[in-house]
Amino acid sequence: MKRRLYANLQRKIIFVTLLVSFIPLIFLSVTIYYQFAQMFKGKIEEQISYRARVQSNSIELFLKERTAILLAMADAYTFDYLSDKNNLEKIFRIMNNRVGGFIDLGLIDSSGKHVTYIGPYKLLNVNYYSEPWFHEVESKGVYVSDVFMGYRRVPHFIIALQRQETNKSWILRATIDSDVFETLVRTAQVGKTGDAFIVNKAGFYQTRMRFGNEILSKSNLNPTIFGEGTTVQEKMNAEGRKILYAGRWLKNNNWLLVISQDATEEMTRLFKTKQMEIIIVTAGCLMIIFTTIFTTRMTIRRLENSDRKMNELNAQLVHSDKLAALGKMAAGVAHEINNPLAVIAEKTGWMEDLLTEEEFQNSQNLGEYKKSLHKIEEHVERARKVIHGMLGFARRMEPHLEDVDINKVINETISFLESYARTNNISIIYDSNPDLPIIASDHSQIQQVFLNLLTNAVDAIGKDGTINISSKRHDLEISVIVKDNGQGIPKEYQSRIFEPFFTTKKSGKGTGLGLSVSYNIVRNMGGTITLESEEGKGTIFTVKLPVVVPEKK
Amino acid sequence: MVNTKAEDTEIVGAKSNNKHNRIRLLLVDDEKDFVNVIAKRLSKRNFEVTKAFSGPEALRAIRKTDFDIAIIDLKMEEMDGIEVLKILSKMVPELPVIVLTGHGSEAASEEAMQYGAIEYLAKPCDFEELFNRIKEICVKTGGVTNV
Numbered sequence: 001m002k003r004r005l006y007a008n009l010q011r012k013i014i015f016v017t018l019l020v021s022f023i024p025l026i027f028l029s030v031t032i033y034y035q036f037a038q039m040f041k042g043k044i045e046e047q048i049s050y051r052a053r054v055q056s057n058s059i060e061l062f063l064k065e066r067t068a069i070l071l072a073m074a075d076a077y078t079f080d081y082l083s084d085k086n087n088l089e090k091i092f093r094i095m096n097n098r099v100g101g102f103i104d105l106g107l108i109d110s111s112g113k114h115v116t117y118i119g120p121y122k123l124l125n126v127n128y129y130s131e132p133w134f135h136e137v138e139s140k141g142v143y144v145s146d147v148f149m150g151y152r153r154v155p156h157f158i159i160a161l162q163r164q165e166t167n168k169s170w171i172l173r174a175t176i177d178s179d180v181f182e183t184l185v186r187t188a189q190v191g192k193t194g195d196a197f198i199v200n201k202a203g204f205y206q207t208r209m210r211f212g213n214e215i216l217s218k219s220n221l222n223p224t225i226f227g228e229g230t231t232v233q234e235k236m237n238a239e240g241r242k243i244l245y246a247g248r249w250l251k252n253n254n255w256l257l258v259i260s261q262d263a264t265e266e267m268t269r270l271f272k273t274k275q276m277e278i279i280i281v282t283a284g285c286l287m288i289i290f291t292t293i294f295t296t297r298m299t300i301r302r303l304e305n306s307d308r309k310m311n312e313l314n315a316q317l318v319h320s321d322k323l324a325a326l327g328k329m330a331a332g333v334a335h336e337i338n339n340p341l342a343v344i345a346e347k348t349g350w351m352e353d354l355l356t357e358e359e360f361q362n363s364q365n366l367g368e369y370k371k372s373l374h375k376i377e378e379h380v381e382r383a384r385k386v387i388h389g390m391l392g393f394a395r396r397m398e399p400h401l402e403d404v405d406i407n408k409v410i411n412e413t414i415s416f417l418e419s420y421a422r423t424n425n426i427s428i429i430y431d432s433n434p435d436l437p438i439i440a441s442d443h444s445q446i447q448q449v450f451l452n453l454l455t456n457a458v459d460a461i462g463k464d465g466t467i468n469i470s471s472k473r474h475d476l477e478i479s480v481i482v483k484d485n486g487q488g489i490p491k492e493y494q495s496r497i498f499e500p501f502f503t504t505k506k507s508g509k510g511t512g513l514g515l516s517v518s519y520n521i522v523r524n525m526g527g528t529i530t531l532e533s534e535e536g537k538g539t540i541f542t543v544k545l546p547v548v549v550p551e552k553k
Numbered sequence: 554m555v556n557t558k559a560e561d562t563e564i565v566g567a568k569s570n571n572k573h574n575r576i577r578l579l580l581v582d583d584e585k586d587f588v589n590v591i592a593k594r595l596s597k598r599n600f601e602v603t604k605a606f607s608g609p610e611a612l613r614a615i616r617k618t619d620f621d622i623a624i625i626d627l628k629m630e631e632m633d634g635i636e637v638l639k640i641l642s643k644m645v646p647e648l649p650v651i652v653l654t655g656h657g658s659e660a661a662s663e664e665a666m667q668y669g670a671i672e673y674l675a676k677p678c679d680f681e682e683l684f685n686r687i688k689e690i691c692v693k694t695g696g697v698t699n700v
Binding site: 335337339341342343344345347349353 | 584
């Protein structure tokens with residue numbers, strides 16, 4: 001019952017302490033993680049969009065440079081001049097020397113016919129009139145195409161411009177080396193899985209991706225989700241990985257430069273942080289749990305101890321109160337009974353006196369009378385002894401101080417019982433302890449204590465046994481241990497053994513006062529008397545007396 | 554019946570117990586039955602016993618008679634035995650007094666001794682012991698031999 005109370009209290013304290021420690025800790029760690037993740041994600045997005053911005057600038061510059069040199073050539077030379085293959089080749093060489101990245105260069109007349117061509121493909125005299133780009137150039141003057149297959153059946157894109165001479169118009173057209181262009185685009189690739197590519201408005205790839213796609217195949221990326229400037233989007237790919245896409249429109253919003261980044265890869269650092277945080281929080285939690293349990297247990301144990309001490313103290317107080325009350329009552333009763341006992345005893349004596357007179361001598365029942373009177377006297381004596389014991393118990397006087405040698409007292413006490421013990425084959429063993437000091441105490445009271453203990457021990461043994469007495473000196477007290485191998489005291493009696501009138505001896509054999517008188521004597525001297533007993537094995541009484549140094553006379 | 558009451562009206566005079574054949578004893582106790590039976594038993598043993606059932610009665614008897622010895626109880630209703638002892642120790646300091654009481658304790662015994670009691674006996678007391686004590690005391694104090 002008591003144990004459960006403490007266990008409950010302990011559980012409650014631990015629960016509440018853990019609750020108030022864990023809630024803020026977990027809340028704090030989650031918030032910190034969330035904030036950190038947000039910041040980290042922001043940083044990655046910023047990084048990727050920055051790369052998109054820078055890369056788009058360089059691509060724009062790439063296209064502008066090439067357009068510009070083509071424009072310069074068209075401005076500088078006439079159709080006739082350019083239609084000479086040697087001249088065109090020279091110009092093609094100059095262009096490649098200056099800026100590079102051209103695959104071929106061609107001159108086309110207004111009817112769409114490829115008049116002159118410098119390059120690896122057999123495209124001379126091909127007519128472009130029906131090609132979509134031809135009309136774009138005619139309407140816009142300068143045109144950078146999307147990637148297309150064209151006559152050469154190889155994906156490529158062109159820069160073309162139209163020039164007007166007095167009577168005719170012509171087109172100068174250059175094809176950009178897609179390897180060079182792709183290499184440029186791909187410089188924005190980062191990490192193990194990062195990619196950079198271009199799609200057109202309709203979502204067709206304009207450059208090859210790092211892994212896989214065919215150029216001009218349809219991308220599963222919807223370009224319309226990317227707005228003006230640089231937009232960052234998050235999408236799951238087929239493998240379920242989170243991919244970040246930064247898109248920026250180029251070339252008058254015809255091309256979309258996309259820089260992709262596997263968020264999971266970038267987030268590894270975040271995951272590491274998360275792991276670290278989890279480890280730290282878990283370690284913290286474990287420490288809190290450990291500390292809480294440890295300190296709570298300690299507190300509860302202390303509480304339990306002090307409660308127990310208090311209860312013991314209370315029990316002792318109640319016990320002393322009980323003894324004091326019983327003592328007073330016993331004294332009162334003893335006094336009240338002594339007078340009638342005295343009258344009974346004297347009346348009996350008077351009757352005996354009378355029986356000696358002659359008139360009774362001849363009575364037939366003289367013997368019976370005498371016997372009866374003798375019995376009355378015997379029982380008065382028995383009652384007197386009980387009352388005497390009660391008075392002894394009730395006596396509340398200060399011990400009379402004299403020099404007491406405990407060894408001597410014990411040996412003397414043993415000598416009282418020696419012959420009785422010998423006839424019952426009980427050996428009483430005590431080796432005088434030379435360490436014991438002479439103390440100021442009451443010789444006869446101490447003797448009464450030991451006599452009571454030894455008498456009890458002898459009675460507990462009955463026949464055949466040993467009583468061991470040992471004594472020890474501690475700093476401030478002397479302890480005397482009386483140990484018998486008698487029948488022992490049942491557990492349920494042990495707490496009542498010092499109560500007055502408590503006895504397990506047969507009626508008439510003991511008054512039940514010996515131990516309570518001893519208890520009171522020892523208590524009054526400032527000592528203690530305790531017992532340990534096991535049924536069937538024996539009993540150990542320990543008497544502790546304070547060492548009171550006698551005054552020097 | 555045995556005559557238990559000392560009827561004489563002798564004036565208290567100089568102590569000379571030798572003059573009397575019998576020891577004159579004053580027995581003071583408020584327990585009447587006790588006083589009566591002790592008086593009877595002592596009378597049978599040739600004592601001259603005067604009974605008093607209270608302190609004042611005892612003092613009155615002492616004024617009348619020159620006693621050889623007195624036996625006094627301590628707890629009495631009208632006047633406490635110790636009070637009686639105090640007065641006796643002034644009135645007749647040479648009178649040996651035995652305290653015989655049921656309210657025995659060492660403290661009471663010490664107090665009684667302090668106020669002049671010569672012996673302290675606890676009730677119930679063996680009659681033979683009481684008798685012997687009285688004899689001893691009388692022999693010691695008064696040279697009485699004929700008991």
